[in-house]
Amino acid sequence: MNAALPPLMDRIGHMLARQADRAYEGQRTESVSALAHALQCAQLAEWAGASNSLVAAALLHDIGHFADDEVMSLGDAVDDEHELRALPLLAEGFGPAVLEPIRLHVAAKRYLVAAEPAYLSTLSPASVHSLMLQGGPMRPDECEAFAARPHAADAIALRRWDDLAKEPGRPTPSLDYYLALLAEVVQPPAGLGGRSGQRVASLDHEGVVGR
Numbered sequence: 591m592n593a594a595l596p597p598l599m600d601r602i603g604h605m606l607a608r609q610a611d612r613a614y615e616g617q618r619t620e621s622v623s624a625l626a627h628a629l630q631c632a633q634l635a636e637w638a639g640a641s642n643s644l645v646a647a648a649l650l651h652d653i654g655h656f657a658d659d660e661v662m663s664l665g666d667a668v669d670d671e672h673e674l675r676a677l678p679l680l681a682e683g684f685g686p687a688v689l690e691p692i693r694l695h696v697a698a699k700r701y702l703v704a705a706e707p708a709y710l711s712t713l714s715p716a717s718v719h720s721l722m723l724q725g726g727p728m729r730p731d732e733c734e735a736f737a738a739r740p741h742a743a744d745a746i747a748l749r750r751w752d753d754l755a756k757e758p759g760r761p762t763p764s765l766d767y768y769l770a771l772l773a774e775v776v777q778p779p780a781g782l783g784g785r786s787g788q789r790v791a792s793l794d795h796e797g798v799v800g801r
């Protein structure tokens with residue numbers, strides 16, 4: 591890591607690097623490590639021509655799984671609410687274009703299962719298992735509310751990359767490559783009462799559709 595990077599970037603880099611040997615999705619493991627999953631997801635976003643903010647969201651979308659020792663010890667029998675646990679950390683340096691697709695990527699799975707009949711069959715066993723813990727398919731009214739959210743389209747795109755980013759052995763750019771991209775997206779800390787206040791206000795549960 592570059593020592594000149596701000597502390598937030600150091601923490602993110604450390605959290606991701608620690609996942610190189612950790613199976614993704616607890617006991618019902620996926621076929622790639624959590625780090626490989628993050629890198630593949632970011633790569634798919636890049637290949638799709640996504641903005642740097644959305645590539646950053648793709649890289650960081652599961653970082654809430656590793657937020658602290660408590661969440662890492664939960665196992666996969668409960669919903670760890672990882673899409674929310676990531677937000678306090680990431681709000682230190684990222685705005686809604688990064689935060690909101692992350693916040694909504696679980697809701698996007700619930701939306702897609704309800705809106706696209708064939709979608710469920712594309713999910714891995716681990717994703718089907720977590721879907722049930724996360725509330726299952728959305729009701730029609732939940733789908734309508736979700737689709738109307740400003741970042742719903744980005745969250746759905748992220749969700750589709752998330753589902754595909756589980757290919758064993760697929761080469762990707764390095765973690766350092768994507769950390770350099772994050773450094774372009776990260777915003778300097780705002781003064782007290784400034785932009786940071788707006789970001790904190792965006793972290794409540796109100797925006798979570800039908801958890």
Ligand SMILES: [Fe+2]
Nearest residue numbers: 627651652752
């Ligand atoms: Fe994921």
